[in-house]
Amino acid sequence: MTLFQISEPGESAAPHEARLAAGIDLGTTNSLVATVKSGMATVLNDEQGRPLLPSIVRYLPDGTAQVGYEAGDWQAKDPRNTIVSVKRFMGRGVRDIAYGEALHGEMLPYEFVDAPGMARLRTCAGVKSPVEISAEILKAARARAEAHLGGELAGVVITVPAYFDDAQRQATRDAARLAGLNVFRLLNEPTAAAIAYGLDNAAEGIYAVYDLGGGTFDISILKLSRGVFEVLATGGDSALGGDDFDQRIFCWVLEEARLPPLSSEDARLIMVRVREAKEFLSRHDKAPITVKLSSGLTVDLTLDARTFATITENLVARTLRAVKKALRDAKLLPEEVKGVVMVGGSTRMPQVQRAVAGAFGRQPLNNLDPDKVVALGAAIQANLLVGNRTGEDWLLLDVIPLSLGLETMGGLTEKIIPRNAAIPAARAQEFTTFRDGQAAMSIHVVQGEREMVADCRSLARFELKGIPPMVAGAARIRVTFQVDADGLLSVRAREETAGVEAEVTVKPSYGLSDDEIAAMLKDSAAHAREDAQRRALKEAQVEAQRLIEATEAALREDVRLLAAEEIARIETAIARLQTLILGDNRREITLAMDDLAYETQEFARRRMDQGIQRALAGKRVEELARGAASAPPMPAEPSGAFAPSGLPAPSASEASASRPEKTT
Amino acid sequence: MDLTCDFFTLFRLAPRFRLDVAALAARYLELQNSVHPDRFAQAGQAERRLSMQWAARVNEAYRTLKEPLARAQYLLRLAGRDPEAASGALAEDTDFLMQQMEWREEVRQARQERSMAALRELRQRLAREVQAQYEALAARFDDEHDLAAAVGQTRRLMFQEKLRAEIDDALAFLEDAEDAENAGA
Ligand SMILES: Nc1ncnc2c1ncn2[C@@H]1O[C@H](COP(=O)(O)OP(=O)(O)OP(=O)(O)O)[C@@H](O)[C@H]1O
Numbered sequence: 001m002t003l004f005q006i007s008e009p010g011e012s013a014a015p016h017e018a019r020l021a022a023g024i025d026l027g028t029t030n031s032l033v034a035t036v037k038s039g040m041a042t043v044l045n046d047e048q049g050r051p052l053l054p055s056i057v058r059y060l061p062d063g064t065a066q067v068g069y070e071a072g073d074w075q076a077k078d079p080r081n082t083i084v085s086v087k088r089f090m091g092r093g094v095r096d097i098a099y100g101e102a103l104h105g106e107m108l109p110y111e112f113v114d115a116p117g118m119a120r121l122r123t124c125a126g127v128k129s130p131v132e133i134s135a136e137i138l139k140a141a142r143a144r145a146e147a148h149l150g151g152e153l154a155g156v157v158i159t160v161p162a163y164f165d166d167a168q169r170q171a172t173r174d175a176a177r178l179a180g181l182n183v184f185r186l187l188n189e190p191t192a193a194a195i196a197y198g199l200d201n202a203a204e205g206i207y208a209v210y211d212l213g214g215g216t217f218d219i220s221i222l223k224l225s226r227g228v229f230e231v232l233a234t235g236g237d238s239a240l241g242g243d244d245f246d247q248r249i250f251c252w253v254l255e256e257a258r259l260p261p262l263s264s265e266d267a268r269l270i271m272v273r274v275r276e277a278k279e280f281l282s283r284h285d286k287a288p289i290t291v292k293l294s295s296g297l298t299v300d301l302t303l304d305a306r307t308f309a310t311i312t313e314n315l316v317a318r319t320l321r322a323v324k325k326a327l328r329d330a331k332l333l334p335e336e337v338k339g340v341v342m343v344g345g346s347t348r349m350p351q352v353q354r355a356v357a358g359a360f361g362r363q364p365l366n367n368l369d370p371d372k373v374v375a376l377g378a379a380i381q382a383n384l385l386v387g388n389r390t391g392e393d394w395l396l397l398d399v400i401p402l403s404l405g406l407e408t409m410g411g412l413t414e415k416i417i418p419r420n421a422a423i424p425a426a427r428a429q430e431f432t433t434f435r436d437g438q439a440a441m442s443i444h445v446v447q448g449e450r451e452m453v454a455d456c457r458s459l460a461r462f463e464l465k466g467i468p469p470m471v472a473g474a475a476r477i478r479v480t481f482q483v484d485a486d487g488l489l490s491v492r493a494r495e496e497t498a499g500v501e502a503e504v505t506v507k508p509s510y511g512l513s514d515d516e517i518a519a520m521l522k523d524s525a526a527h528a529r530e531d532a533q534r535r536a537l538k539e540a541q542v543e544a545q546r547l548i549e550a551t552e553a554a555l556r557e558d559v560r561l562l563a564a565e566e567i568a569r570i571e572t573a574i575a576r577l578q579t580l581i582l583g584d585n586r587r588e589i590t591l592a593m594d595d596l597a598y599e600t601q602e603f604a605r606r607r608m609d610q611g612i613q614r615a616l617a618g619k620r621v622e623e624l625a626r627g628a629a630s631a632p633p634m635p636a637e638p639s640g641a642f643a644p645s646g647l648p649a650p651s652a653s654e655a656s657a658s659r660p661e662k663t664t
Numbered sequence: 665m666d667l668t669c670d671f672f673t674l675f676r677l678a679p680r681f682r683l684d685v686a687a688l689a690a691r692y693l694e695l696q697n698s699v700h701p702d703r704f705a706q707a708g709q710a711e712r713r714l715s716m717q718w719a720a721r722v723n724e725a726y727r728t729l730k731e732p733l734a735r736a737q738y739l740l741r742l743a744g745r746d747p748e749a750a751s752g753a754l755a756e757d758t759d760f761l762m763q764q765m766e767w768r769e770e771v772r773q774a775r776q777e778r779s780m781a782a783l784r785e786l787r788q789r790l791a792r793e794v795q796a797q798y799e800a801l802a803a804r805f806d807d808e809h810d811l812a813a814a815v816g817q818t819r820r821l822m823f824q825e826k827l828r829a830e831i832d833d834a835l836a837f838l839e840d841a842e843d844a845e846n847a848g849a
């Protein structure tokens with residue numbers, strides 16, 4: 001049982017009090033906020049009792065924004081300033097969007113502004129990036145949660161499609177930052193659903209989560225055992241969802257009614273009607289589509305379920321191909337899957353239900369609300385991460401959806417971390433120079449499965465400079481990829497020959513630089529500059545308080561790992577920080593936090609070590625020896641670890657010599 | 665225990681080729697349970713960073729020990745005999761290379777003829793052969809302690825696993841193409 005204590009604004013909660021946390025499902029069509037109340041995960045409704053927060057943002061000339069149903073009412077009247085399905089633009093450039101939605105230009109009434117990295121939209125309130133637009137939705141979600149809980153959120157878990165790449169994840173994190181949210185974790189949507197379903201049903205075995213929402217499709221294969229959710233493989237398409245089914249009907253309407261080119265208003269009006277018809281067809285054999293256009297024309301058609309299934313057949317087939325691929329990656333057969341959990345509003349379509357049943361040879365599980373299950377799972381995980389233990393603990397092991405690598409000579413991709421690798425992940429590979437005296441190496445980080453770099457997504461480019469003069473092939477440049485628990489990548493390169501080191505750390509952040517975000521933060525704090533400063537100070541204070549609490553908790557648990565002198569140093573650092581928090585010097589607070597972090601580094605190491613020793617101490621030695629001696633080797637499985645092709649494998653030195661670097 | 669200790673020590677397993685997969689998996693969960701970043705979400709920055717590094721290390725160790733080929737390569741590297749670096753070791757093994765070329769030719773043909781049946785048959789044959797190789801490799805490592813022989817064997821398996829992956833890719837490709845046709849796209 002969890003009890004929340006409400007703290008006055010500005011007053012920080014004492015460490016033993018339950019802290020406020022929420023889960024946010026930031027959907028293409030609908031967003032939801034949920035929290036754990038008295039041990040029960042609950043979706044939070046708006047004042048009118050509605051659980052959904054439509055992911056629609058309308059900008060007004062005065063610079064303010066409307067979000068949700070209120071904005072939705074303006075879809076057809078003010079399409080250019082009313083943005084729907086912004087999630088499909090996250091981390092995407094104008095060219096990606098043009099390509100993805102090429103057939104349906106009519107559907108996008110926006111004026112895109114090409115910007116390096118991510119596309120932006122021109123609205124009456126100025127040029128907006130998808131990150132800012134998403135931040136408006138998150139702010140609305142945050143306001144709803146804080147109104148319900150009566151206090152400030154300590155942090156949230158935000159869900160993202162499992163198939164989101166690094167750019168899209170980074171964009172989501174940036175949006176949260178703009179909305180002033182502390183993100184405990186980005187959680188994959190199907191994994192969130194699995195938590196909600198699994199904990200509720202005490203499920204054990206192999207499960208698949210099929211999540212077809214408004215704009216994205218995910219398939220995840222998980223192994224559920226007591227207290228563990230282990231993702232074995234994931235797949236999908238981050239630009240395939242209910243919107244595409246709408247577009248198919250839209251095209252059908254254009255053809256059947258032989259409509260002339262439409263205004264944005266009329267096009268959006270038809271889109272709205274078409275979606276209603278689609279949803280109607282989930283329960284009926286036929287749906288009327290009647291639209292009175294501004295041009296005076298009237299559309300009056302009837303769409304039957306058969307026709308609908310036919311015109312959307314290859315969309316459904318695309319999902320099934322991803323299902324097969326995920327099963328192959330997990331090295332499983334469909335019949336080994338014990339249950340298929342259906343998530344997302346689009347799984348209500350009968351043709352989807354039939355197709356999934358066919359692919360797995362069993363009826364999918366529909367006993368939970370496909371709209372809510374992701375948000376509920378996120379809330380449950382947020383509650384765990386904030387530290388409000390409910391007695392039950394579980395471990396969540398997730399994977400990255402797409403391989404990460406870098407460009408080598410000839411525009412080829414060299415994979416460093418393969419898709420479906422468990423996260424966090426870290427892997428390093430060595431490269432060398434291509435020319436005598438080469439002083440710099442350019443490193444191009446990409447994500448995707450294709451062999452040619454041009455067919456993968458470019459995440460970041462950076463240069464390692466200051467390589468000392470050497471003959472070609474003599475330098476040893478170690479490139480390290482690290483993926484954290486949010487699935488976010490950082491890359492480091494370092495020249496390692498005797499005595500020389502050069503190091504660069506890159507966080508690929510798509511389109512938005514830290515400076516830009518800072519500027520946006522300032523803008524959003526709007527008129528008063530002071531506001532932004534006060535907010536930054538507040539953030540530092542909260543962060544510092546958090547650090548103190550964490551350190552004190554660690555001391556309470558494990559003080560015996562420290563010598564008296566070490567304890568004294570840590571305590572001094574805490575005391576100093578504690579004093580500074582009361583003041584208003586942000587810089588000093590940050591520096592003191594750094595000091596405390598420094599003083600506790602060794603302590604952290606010892607605690608971690610102790611944890612590992614304890615984890616391993618559980619097993620008896622004889623037990624291990626017996627197991628090791630008697631078991632046969634595992635069935636051989638393909639390994640991507642090494643890839644000779646037809647010719648004898650190159651030696652390591654050959655490999656690095658031929659692997660190349662484009663100089664600058 | 666520190667971040668650089670070897671994977672067998674980390675998992676408290678004897679450095680052998682034959683290993684108990686169930687024990688490995690159980691150990692993996694125990695380790696992740698104590699180092700995973702979700703366990704440190706509210707900890708200080710230093711601990712959060714350490715936890716990420718450890719969790720990544722445990723994942724890497726698990727991946728390496730779980731796959732027999734990766735495990736063999738790792739065992740050899742621990743013994744200072746990197747199979748990838750032992751170039752030339754196979755060059756003399758002309759019989760093996762000839763055989764590999766025949767295999768490859770068969771795969772190419774089956775792919776060209778779009779014959780899933782032929783590919784499946786090849787896959788099965790290869791699986792049997794690979795299985796036998798792994799059993800032999802286990803004997804080299806654990807019974808005979810003949811590392812030189814293990815290097816050669818491992819290099820052969822590297823080829824065969826690569827071939828197996830190619831067959832799998834070809835099969836996947838044909839399956840997808842078939843599905844796309846059936847969907848009448
Ligand atoms: N009864 C229904 N029949 C068919 N489609 C439906 C039905 N109800 C909802 N949908 C569709 O489901 C989609 C919205 O689903 P959902 O709210 O799960 O998506 P989302 O979470 O916003 O998107 P995503 O997860 O892709 O980011 C819309 O395309 C909507 O038209």
Ligand SMILES: [Mg+2]
Nearest residue numbers: 027213344374
């Ligand atoms: Mg969704």
